[in-house]
Every structure is written in C-alpha cells, then in structure tokens.
Amino acid sequence: MDTEALYAVEMRHITKRFPGVLANDDITFSVLKGEIHALLGENGAGKTTLMNILYGLYKQDSGDIYLNGQKVDITEPNDAIRLGIGMIHQHFMLIPPFTVAENVVLGIEPEKNLLLDREKAIKDVEEISQKYGLIVDPKAKIQDVSVGIGQRVEILKALYRGAEILILDEPTAVLTPQEVEELFKIMRSLKEEGKTIIFITHKLKEPMATCNRITVLRKGTLVGTVDTGKTDISQLAKMMVGREVIMEVEKPPHQPGxxxxxxxxxxxxxxxxxxxxxxxxxxxxxxxxxxxxxxxxxxxxxxxxxxxxxxxxxxxxxxxxxxxxxxxxxxxxxxxxVSHIPEDRRKRGLILDFSLAENLILGSHFKAPFSHGFQMDYDSVYDYAGDLVDAFDIRTTGIHSQVKYLSGGNMQKVIVARELGREPxxxxxxxxxxxxxxxxxxxxxxxxxxxxxxxxxxxxxxxxxxxxxxxxxxxxxxxxxxxxxxxxxxxxxxxxxxxxxxxxxx
Missing domain, CATH: 3.40.50.300 (P-loop containing nucleotide triphosphate hydrolases)
Structure with a gap:
C-alpha cells in the first residue's frame, strides 16, 4: 500500500519519558490526508505530549515520524513549521496590544525600507482570511476582540506560515456554544480545502460531531482508533476509562426550601x-x-x-x-x-506534602475529636480518614501516603470527601x-x-x-x-x- 498517498502523519512507536512518568508508551498514531482526526483522552493521558513531539516542543526518546510517507526529524517548532505543521495552543500565543495583522505576520513580517510594511501585512491577512472564510478585522487590536476571534487569528497565523497540518489543542475550552459551532464550520471548511486537522480533546460529544476518526489514549498508551460512524459516546467513554460509564445524570424532582x-x-x-x-x-x-x-x-x-x-x-x-x-x-x-470545592485542587484544595489523613481533616483539625488543646489525637484522625477513604472510594496505598502521589481524580475525591464529610x-x-x-x-x-x-x-x-x-x-x-x-x-x-x-x- 502506498502510505505516501494515504497518510499526512505517521508517528511510529513513539515513547517519551519524564522523571517518574512514562507519558507516551510505544504509541503508533496515523492521520489520513484531508481528515479531521480527534485525539481523545482524559487529562494526563499523553495527548498533548504526543502532539508537542510532532510540533517539535519535545523530542521523543524513541520512535519515528513520517509526513506524507517521508521520514522527518523534528527537533524544534521551526522544523515543524517548515514542514507544514501548525499548532494552535489552548492558551493563545498572541500579543494583546498588537493588531490582528501584526500578530499574524510576527516573525516573518513583510518589510519596506527595513520597517514593517503595514499595508502589505493588512493586505496579506485580508487575502488569506477571505480564502479560508476566517473573517477578521486586520486592524483590530487583539485586546479588543473576542476569544473566538482570537482563535481565528491563531489559525490564520498557522495558515500564513503554510500549514497543511493543523493541531488544535482543546480548542473549545473557552468558547461559547456559538463560537464552538463557528469553529466547527471553520474546521470543515479547512478540510474541504485539503487541510489535515488533529483535534485534541477530552470531551466526548465534540469529536462525534466533527471528526472522521477518533484515536483514544489512556495513561500514555494507545487504546485504539475508531471511525466516528461506527462508534458512540458510550464506547468512547469505556475506551477512555476502561469500564462502562453511566452517561446520563438521573435528577429526581426536588422542591427547594x-x-x-x-x-x-x-x-x-x-x-x-x-x-x-x-x-x-x-x-x-x-x-x-x-x-x-x-x-x-x-x-x-x-x-x-x-x-x-x-x-x-x-x-x-x-x-x-x-x-x-x-x-x-x-x-x-x-x-x-459552608464547604468549598476549589477550582485549583493543587493550589487551593490540598497541601501536597501532607499525608492523605492530614488533608482529610484540614479546616476541622483544630476541633474535637481531632484536637485536644495543642495536642492532636491521631487515632481519631486515622479512624476518620479510613472511614472517608472507604466511603468515597479513594484509591491510595494508605492514609499515611503524601497526597501529591495521588492521581488527579483521587485528589479531587479527597477534597470532596473532606468538604462533604463536614456535613455542610x-x-x-x-x-x-x-x-x-x-x-x-x-x-x-x-x-x-x-x-x-x-x-x-x-x-x-x-x-x-x-x-x-x-x-x-x-x-x-x-x-x-x-x-x-x-x-x-x-x-x-x-x-x-x-x-x-x-x-x-x-
């Protein structure tokens, strides 16, 4: 089979380690030319690491990358850009006081008498925005435009540099529903223009609405690749977590007081x-x-x-x-x-170097039965912590282990157990x-x-x-x-x- 005719991207047997973490474990990932391909998985599954390797932000420890059937060596983002890869990050890389046009051409500016040729920059941006249906005002400052328009500018930046392969990292995270739908229209339009799009997400509905195929990662390993038309949200959820998941929330009627x-x-x-x-x-x-x-x-x-x-x-x-x-x-x-489950569990919700048991009594540590004057009653602390670990199904090696070694989901369970355990x-x-x-x-x-x-x-x-x-x-x-x-x-x-x-x- 002529893979050069089929695949825009092939990543073969990619492995990447960080200290104490195997982020990508022998992953093989292929994207067909001209398709929208979702890379799906929970946070920490290895999705962004894999794409950062493709974009040259990280270097794989082992494995090979092929573009259009040709083996390539990508050691930095400039290599990726030169090879026609563009990446739109979850947090935009734009300069707020600069205009749309200035942001798009930044680094490869058209010059006139050794200065930025603003008229040409504006004309170039108008032409490329018209070509791809990404309508923007080239003269508007980034600080004055919506998040959705900022995302268009990021896409235009990549297209201006000749990108044929676009990586979108969690692109819907900060968009309104209307902006999400507009983004999906843009993605479909770019696909019709022959572009290849890799869509990183942890959401289940979005790839079903936009993508041709979906590859699922779990804990740094490849679970599998499925055609969108031959799967459903329940199967994707099972691939993500390894078991059946109840997708619908049952909410019985309840009269507020x-x-x-x-x-x-x-x-x-x-x-x-x-x-x-x-x-x-x-x-x-x-x-x-x-x-x-x-x-x-x-x-x-x-x-x-x-x-x-x-x-x-x-x-x-x-x-x-x-x-x-x-x-x-x-x-x-x-x-x-009042109990509080904070949005940043590591910064506001936990003391990472404290034990699981100690974190479970924070906010109540100064009261009986955990404290008598200046003396902690650790027997009471450990009994209470053990009960909460069982009641809230916290997966841990023990109540004495430091909470920083728990997974994100189990960290959140610790906070929920502590806050709800107070019976607020x-x-x-x-x-x-x-x-x-x-x-x-x-x-x-x-x-x-x-x-x-x-x-x-x-x-x-x-x-x-x-x-x-x-x-x-x-x-x-x-x-x-x-x-x-x-x-x-x-x-x-x-x-x-x-x-x-x-x-x-x-």
Missing amino acids: EPVMTVKELEAYNDLGIKALRGVNLILRKGEILGIAGVEGNGQLELVETLTGLRKASAGKILIHGEEMTNHSARNIIEAG DIIIASQPTRGLDVGAIEYIHQKILEMRNGNKAVLLVSADLDEILSLADRIAVIYEGKIVGERDPRTVTEEELGLLMAGGSA
Missing part, C-alpha cells in the same frame, strides 16, 4: 486591581443546585473566593442563614456551614470535575446530587455547559462580573445560554 445564602450587589476586584464583580445578586436555596454559567474570566473565580472568605468584597452583602458574613474569615464561613448546609463547587476522566466525573456528579437530594444547597460554578445543564435546577449566567440572566435548564437552549454568555440578550 428557604434561602440559605443571599448575595446583594456584591463587588470585588481581581488580583490586578481591576473590578471583577459589578453588583452580583444571587439567592441560593435549600435542596437546589444553582449553576453559574459563563465563559471563563468573567468573575467566577472572584465570586467564589469572595463567598468563601478568600477575597475581600469592596461593596455589597453576603448573608448566610440570614446573618451578614461579608468579609468574614474563611474559618468563620466554614463554621457557618451549603456547598460551593467550582469546576469540580475539571481535568477528570469520565469515570471520576460520574462519581463527583452523584455526590453533588446526593447533597441536593439531602436538602443541602449547592452553588455549582462550571465552564462545562453540559455539566451545568445536566445538574442545575436553576442557571444564572455571569458576564463581565454581573448576573445577566437566569434560566430554567429544562427549557433553555444552548444557543440562548451562549448569547447571554457572550453579553447578548436572549
């Missing part, structure tokens, strides 16, 4: 001294899950930190069980019956399933629903719209630090939420 947290005209600043919350109003009731939907960076982090005592409010009020708790300490808020009245869960495999997501969702069904109040902040729609009883949309609308998940559409998330009216 009285308000337990009320937020009135809340304002706060971010770490740069810029106002991030601009008069937030919320009411959270017993026995309900209130979902906060929005594109990341619209005040979600500041809202959660202000509600949990980690950030000072500059104006407004927070009432918990009717008592004003604005700008109280994190300990006082915990004592008022209110749970503030921020991105509770970020970076987890579908099996761990299924487990966390069940625990959140158990709290709601047990008449607890849950504030769920998530960038995953599917998660919000499946779990929430009410959805509040945050945009530029304000709640711009509230919707019923049973009747709202993704398009309607997407409009609100982008600052429009729906």
